[in-house]
Amino acid sequence: MLRYTLKRLLSLLVSLAIASLVIFVVIEVAPGDPASFMLGINAQEDTLAALRAELGLDQPKWQRYVSWVGGMVQGDFGMSYQYRTPVAEMIGDRLWVSLPLALYALTLSTLIAFPAGIYAAARRGKPGDMGVMGATQLGVAIPNFWFAMMLVLIFAINLRWFSAGGFAGWDKGFFAALKSLTLPAIALALPQAAILARVMRSALLDVLGEDFMRTARAKGLTRGQALRRHGLRNAMIPVLTILGLQFSFLLAGGIIIEQVFYLPGLGRLIFQSISARDLIVVESVTMLLVFAVILVNFAVDLAYAAVDPRLRART
Amino acid sequence: MNLLSIQNLSLRINDTLILHDVSLDIAPGEVVAITGESGSGKSMTALAVMQLLPEGSDTTGQITLDGQDINNLTEAQMCALRGDTVGMVFQEPMTALNPVQTIGAQVAETVRLHRPDLDPMGRAAEVLTRVGLPPDQVPLTRYPHALSGGQRQRVVIAIAIACGPKLLIADEPTTALDVTTQAQILDLLRQLAAEDGMGLMMITHDLAVVAEMAHRIVVMQHGAVVETGDTATLLANPQHPYSKALLAASTHHVTLPDTDTSAPLLRVENVIRDYPLPRTKLFQSPGHMRAVNDVSFDIPRGGRIGLVGESGCGKSTLTRAILGLEPVQSGRITLGGDPVFSAGKPNLAVRRRMQVVFQDPYGSFNPRHKVARLITEPFHLLETQPTATERKMRITEALTAVGLSPEDAEKYPHQFSGGQRQRIAIARALIIRPDLIVFDEAVSALDVSVRAQILDLIADLCTQYDLTYLFISHDLSVVRTITDRVLVMKAGQIVEQGDTEAVFTAPQHPYTRTLIDAAPTLPERTEHV
Structure with a gap:
């Protein structure tokens, strides 16, 4: 298990190094000069040069890469070209919205999907299964912003249980902050739950056909006991894969939902920074998201090994 | 009183009649074999006793197990019965165990379910020792993937007998195992039944296994029992035409035409085939596994050569090398003087002179293409x-x-x-019209009567086409009748080769002797006409 963990850790570091290089090259190669964007098209050449020197844009590319990566390792993400505030601070603020939102949505999606998937698998081909499958079909097909608008219409405008948008802030107390994230989290969670429930059902159905499930029944376990004790853990591998992918998506992919609910999250930050050619922010947020994705994959890899002893043995 | 009594059992699954009027009895300590070809309803009879039939099943008739009519039991009562009064062992040990649970936990689960008074892990250790897996050699914390096929089957048996059942149902328990492992598992089952006075319902398509194990035989065909009798009597003097046909097919012999085998065709010289093992140390070159170790033999034109050996002995690797599908690390394989593999790729001029027939008649065709x-x-x-x-x-x-x-x-x-x-x-x-045909376990997946027909066909084709072939099989009785010469392979090496009859009647190598002794045989039959 230790070898396995070290191996995965090594691959995590290599992925991070490659990702940082790719992000830097792609964003540097993309046309558009932040200095001229900031000063407008009528700016004088010497003013531009001065600004470039101030931003460090006149240095050779490799040097900028090294200082960018070096800074990031120490937690220094540089200064935003646009706002002249430390990028780390901007990201920090936004992360306190996006990360809880992603976790909240993931928890909701898991809480909906697992029971729904198990229920459908246990009642394969019966009305209960068909009902769940029909609902998930809708969940997959309907975009999350439509859910968002419906939730606002029902719970904010008609029932007035929640506010229609904005973020209360964690300084207003845990529950107040959580409350303002509830509708966005539900909107994000529903389509994800639909996908996850379908994966859970099909993974379980595959496992139910396995010989060891028959062995479990021959031992005297009831259908439900066999499903819980022998089926679930064997069905977890595909489910964990999807769960990992969903978390990565939720962290950055909430951009539309953040717009709909007017939340100051990472998605909005990256959107605004791209519009303003605030390259350093774009680079840093992208890098952060990549880091999160790789970290989640690492966690999923460890979870695989925890679930399946054969993976532990292989490496 | 009978331990198990099945009276007029009929079974329909989604309106298809699967079993009709099946009646059979098993007494305590008695070994009863149910035999017949695929689709005869053997397994369904067993599953009906376990009440683990597929969905859409509808049964009529009476099944009395240990004095209880199980058709009247609720599902909860059935759960209490399964694993306790009746245990079951399945065909495929590789998949019958949960891959993510230790073997100790899987055996202990049965104990925990039915015998809450016992220490589950202690009892698991006891039972596993009894089936030949003592915890000091095979710890309870092992996972199934770390065990061999035979060891896994022992674990499955341990699960089935953990609570001392009165009836043990074994559904083709040795079909997936090598002959030497099969002999050990059969011994174990026989011993358990004798020591515990357990009734044993043994389902098998292999009459030779039946002959050595069972007190009584039940022959099934198309979902009905066609003949029941004491083993020795039934095998010596079968009454029903189907029993007779089954027995004849099991001991089927073909006569191969004589051929002139003076011209050489395939020549395998000092072939070595290594597989790299996964790298274990960063700065050390990875080790390798020698799958085929210095193998040499010739197949003359018109030769009919058998290759026997247990799983993992290198038969398949050698076959792939002969077909030119993989390079060899050392040595030469030539067909009519031309190498089968040259300059890093298969030699097409040679490839078209060889053809292969695989084991699985279901998996080896693209289902969307027509026969033509x-x-x-x-x-x-x-x-x-x-x-x-x-x-x-x-x-x-x-x-x-x-x-x-x-x-x-x-x-x-x-x-x-x-x-x-x-x-x-x-x-x-x-x-x-290839020069050489490779039959890779080509009759292993077939029922005995079909197998007999295919063997006849191969013998006929030998007369018509002067076939030269390499016949790879784990089934010694088939190899004995369909080949002139035989190669015995063990751990990558040919340990013995010679004329088939000579090798079978007077094996020289101890391994060949072990193989032949382990293979179950039918008693010599005196024909009653």
């Missing part, structure tokens, strides 16, 4: 493609040769039975 297209696939290997009329002629000839009709060319594989599909596979191998 399937059997003409080897034409791709030819330099000049045959004309349309010639192609049609060759299809007709090949299909006729294997006992099918030319009209079958327009059908799809799913329209044929397993035996017919194996005929199609042979037609595909024959169609370009």
Whole structure:
């Protein structure tokens, strides 16, 4: 298990190094000069040069890469070209919205999907299964912003249980902050739950056909006991894969939902920074998201090994 | 009183009649074998006793187990019975265990369910020791993937007997195992039944296994019992035509025509095939596993050579090397003097002179192609493609040769039975008149009567086409009748080779002797006409 963990850790570091290089090259190669964007098209050449020197844009590319990566390792993400505030601070603020939102949505999606998937698998081909499958079909097909608008219409405008948008802030107390994230989290969670429930059902159905499930029944376990004790853990591998992918998506992919609910999250930050050619922010947020994705994959890899002893043995 | 009594059991699954009027009894301590070919209803009878039938099943009749009519029991009562009064062992030990639970936990689970008064892990250790897996050698914390097939089957047996059941049902418990492992598992089952006075319902298609194990035999065909009797009597003097046919097919012999085997064809010289092992140390080159170790033999033109050995002995690796599918690390393989693998790729000029027939008649055809297209696939290997009329002629000839009709060319594989599909596979191998055919476990998946027909077909084709073949099989009785010479392989090496009859009657190598002794045999039969 230790070898396995070290191996995965090594691959995590290599992925991070490659990702940082790719992000830097792609964003540097993309046309558009932040200095001229900031000063407008009528700016004088010497003013531009001065600004470039101030931003460090006149240095050779490799040097900028090294200082960018070096800074990031120490937690220094540089200064935003646009706002002249430390990028780390901007990201920090936004992360306190996006990360809880992603976790909240993931928890909701898991809480909906697992029971729904198990229920459908246990009642394969019966009305209960068909009902769940029909609902998930809708969940997959309907975009999350439509859910968002419906939730606002029902719970904010008609029932007035929640506010229609904005973020209360964690300084207003845990529950107040959580409350303002509830509708966005539900909107994000529903389509994800639909996908996850379908994966859970099909993974379980595959496992139910396995010989060891028959062995479990021959031992005297009831259908439900066999499903819980022998089926679930064997069905977890595909489910964990999807769960990992969903978390990565939720962290950055909430951009539309953040717009709909007017939340100051990472998605909005990256959107605004791209519009303003605030390259350093774009680079840093992208890098952060990549880091999160790789970290989640690492966690999923460890979870695989925890679930399946054969993976532990292989490496 | 009987331990198990089945009276007039009929079973329908989704309105298809699967069993009709099955009646049989098992007394405590008695070993009763249910035999018959695939689809005869053997397994369904067992599953009916366990009440683990597929959905949509509808049974009539009476099943009395240990004095209880199980048709009247609720599902909860059945759960209490399963694993306690009746245990079951399945065919496929590789998949019958939960891969993510330790073997100790899996055995202990049965104990925990039915015997809450016992220490589950202690009892698991006890039972595993009894089936030959003492915890000091095979710890309870092992996972199934770390065990061999035979060891896994022992774990499955331990699960079934953990609570001391009165009836043990074993459904083809040794079919997936090698002969030497099979002999050990059969010994174990026999011993358990004798020591504990357990009734044993043994389901098998292999009459030779039955002969050595059972007190009584129940022969089934098309979902009905056709004959029941004491083993020795039934095998010596079967009454029902189906029992007679089954027995005849099991001991089927073919007569191969004499051939002139003076001209050499395939020559295998000092072949070594290594597989790299995963790298274990960063700065050390990875080790390798020697799958084929310095193997040499010749197949003359017209030769019919058998290759026998247990799983993992290197048979398949050697076959792939002969077919030129993989390079060898050392040595030479030539067909008629030309290397099968040259300059890093298979030699096509040689490839088209060899064809292969595989084990699985279901998996080796593309289900979307018609027979005509399937059997003409080897034409791709030819330099000049045959004309349309010639192609049609060759299809007709090949299909006729294997006992099918030319009209079958327009059908799809799913329209044929397993035996017919194996005929199609042979037609595909024959169609370009290869110099050498490799039969890779070609009759192993077939029922005995179908197997007998395919063996007859191969013998006929030998007369018609002067076949040269390499017949790979784990089934010694088949190899004995269908080959002139035999090679015995163990751990990558040929340990013995010689004329088939000589090797079987007077094996020289101890391993050959072990193999032959382990293979179950039917008693010599005196014909009552």
